[in-house]
Amino acid sequence: IICWFAGATGDAQPDALPSVQGTLPHFIQEPEDAYIVKSNPIKLRCRAAPALQIFFKCNGEWVHQNEHFSQEYKDLNTGLKVREVMINVSRQQVEDFHGPEDYWCLCVAWSHLGTSKSRKATARIACEVIFIVVVWLKNEELLSSLTDDNIDTRADHNLIINEARLSDSGNYTCLASNIVAKRRSATATVIVFVDGGWDEWSEWTVCSSQCEKLRSRECNSPAPRHRGRMCEGNREATENCTDGLCMDGSNDVALYSGLGAGIIAVAILVVAVMLYRKNHSEYGVDVIDSSALTGGFQSFNFKTTRQGNPLLLNSSMQPDLTVGRTYSTPLCFQDSTDKELFDPLPDIKVKVQSSFMVSLGVAERAEFHAKGPAETFPRDLSRDYSAIADRRKKGLLTLNGPFSAGKEQLRTNGVFGHLGGRLVVPNAGVSLLVPHGAVAENMSWEMHMVINQGEASVQTLEGCEILLGPEVTYGPPALDLFTPVAMTIAHCAEVDTENWNIQLKRKTQDSKWEEVMSVDEECTSCYCLLDSTSCHLLLEQPGSYALVGEPLTQAAVKRLKLAVFGSMEAGSMSYSLRVYCVDDTPHAFQGVVAAEKTRGGQLLEEPKMLPFRANTFSLQVSIQDVPQFLWSIKPFTTCQEFSFPQVWCSNQQPLHCAFSLERYSPATAQLSCKISVRQVKGHEQILQVYTAVAETEKESVPFFMQTDCTITSQTGPKAFKIPSSIRQRICATFDTANAKGKDWQLLAQKLHLDRNLGYFAKQRSPSAVILSLWEARHQDTADLDSLASALEEIGKIHSKNSPKDQDEPESDFNHVRDGL
Secondary structure, rough: OOOOOOOOOOOOOOOOOOOOOOOOOOOEOOOOOEOOOOOEEEEEEEEEEEOOEEEEEEEOOEOOHOOEEEEEEEEOOOOEEEEEEEEEEHHHHHOOOOOOEEEEEEEEHHHHHHHEEEEOOOEEEEEOOOEEEEEEEEOOOOOOOOOOOOOOOOOOEEEEEOOOOOHHHHEEEEEEEOOOOOEEEEEEEEOEOOOOOOOOOOOOOOOOOOOOOEEEOOOOOOOOOOOOOOOOOEEEEEEOOOOOOOOOOHHHHHHHHHHHHHHHHHHHHHHHHHHHHHHHOOOOOEEEEEOOOOOOOEEEEEOOOOOOOOOOOOOOOOOOOOOOOOOOOOOOOOOHHHHHOOOOOOOEEEEEOOOOOOOOOOOOOHHHOOOOHHHHOOOOOHHHHHHHHHHHHHHOOEEEEEEEEEEEEEEEEEEOOOEEEEEEEOOEEEEEEEOOOOOOOOOOOOEEEEEOEEEEEEOOOOOOEEOOOOHHHHHEEOOOOOOEEEEEEOOEEEEOOOOOEEEHHHHHHHOOEEEEOOOOOOOOOOOEEEEEEEEEEEEEEOOEEEEEEEEEOOOOOOOOOOOOEEEOOOOOOOEEEEEEEOOHHHHHHHHHHHHHHHHHOEEOOOEEOOOEOOOOOEEEEEEEOOOOOEEEEEEOOOOEEEEEHHHHOOOOOOEEEEEEEEEEOOOOOOOOEEEEEEEEEOOOEEEEEEEEEOHHHOOOOOOOOOOOOOOOOOHHHHHHOHHHHHHHHHHHHHHOEEOOEEEHHHHHOOOOOOOOHHHHHHHOOOHHHHHHHHHOOOOOOOOHHHHHHHHHHHHHHHHHHOOHHOOOHHHOOOOOOHOO
């Protein structure tokens, strides 16, 4: 309890200070009620002016003069001297007092004219107070139901938001306080999803030369926020503005003049083409057969209806595009990023476009795009994907992906005991780590891991989802382990949570796929760590898993790997260039390697990566800068095209096209050209080709280095980067809770694994699970230095926090670092 008094003293100068001789003491501040917290005494202060003396009286008795602490100072505003007195009241004094009322004190001030008394101030012990005040804060600002009818604070102190609004998004905290202390709850983040809504249609434009008028609208009422859905429907609409009567009689002359000019132009073009074909009769109008990797890549010809007229095509003769073969031989690579297997391509139809491009698609490009003019077609993601979904339902698309019956499998297996180990599918970017101690002592499990490669069951695909990596199964189904296993699966997505919704899915017993978790959310049933090229999973339930992505915007990007191979056709002057576009995962590219290995193909340029955006535009492949005097290429085949759904929904299956060149002379032994691979309104990559083409110089693909790929499983300590003794010491050190907190959380933070800590917290040994995830993440780098550096930083933190116990923790961490 504090009382303040102020008073003038006789030291004041008469000419500078007002006269105070005729004034009773005036209290500037009187003592206030207070509470004694624990054993801490409270301080009572009084200030008064003018006052010659101030004393305290408690419970009717004067407080001894020696217990008073007094001081004087000059008030700068009034010029008066202020007297201040303070006493201490202890918990023992309050407890020893027994009276009809609470323990009280007041101040008595003297001046020349008399005395003045202050108010009584009571002193109570804090444990008697039970009144608690509970308030809610939003973004550290006080919330009140009095100012916002949408907010309801209940009697049980729960906060109710009656109707969610965008403005209600924020961080909410509950604050409870009493006279003793304050307590804050954990902050709860509220995100309000806002679906997009269409604005009003604009006014119709004036009638165009095509007799159409146009209107448009924007998706901004409201605009989608916080991953809300985009607007459904078309952004633009067209309408005929002449009721089908596009021209009147005054335009007949212009109409017939235009038709006449068009007929003359067509006739000139036909004559030019016939003369060109006559001079180059040895080259027919050929289209490269790109439907399979293993058909020899022979070209097929549209035969003419009668000899001597090469311009007429016999439409009744169709090319045979059913040639195919299965590859299952695994390969090893010197470059770990290109260790893959492969299964055969789906059949692909070939269609010659009016723009003289060859589209290697499941159907002509016009079927995918809108029927109307290009300028009236709104390129929004939802419409293009709905077109893809309709084509799937009609059976027009045949895709390979995770939702398959699994006709082909890449399988590896091993027997694991208490020491654990690792399973690896060779050259596929897929591995499974069984931690030490996961299997009970004196027991063993025969475990397997399978990559399924069958045809997709496209009816189970939802919306815009695509496969970002291979479908992987591990088992057996009855597997029962003490700790989760760590599975690594390579993926081809440019990770960006604003543009992607990436989910982990698992196959149920009825062969349907269910969502396990979204990678940007926290989950206690499994853990997902998404790196730039791989996804590391902590799993407790055996089964089939797949990483599936759904683009949220047209800025979503998946990576494509581009490669060009070449080989000389036996007994001819022709040389074949084959360009592959495949999802940028080791498993997907592995099949390209297997196919070219059987053909004796040569890798002509280091494979390159191309970012492919979800902007619905196609992928074009063209050959450029071919030496015209040394090589010839068949007409209309210099540019080929993949439609957007072929590339975007390839689901780990490679696409390819071929260019057939013929040299004029057997003396020509070198070929140099460029292969351009570009997405319309997107990125472009150039593959530079410079190679020897003589048959005597043909060798196997130089890019592939044969290494030992028979080791698919490792057991015991040799399967782990961290020695077993060091691992046990780390777990014993960090799993033990102490006054500084649970050290495994600090370990997770220093190893950059500090999200979804709730999953680690439920494990019997959080540190062991964290180290298993670290092992899976660094299996190719052998980077023990980063782990040693993290332990060293933790040791320094402990040393700063507890200098008295510095020797013991520092010694423990030194032992661990020395072991690494």
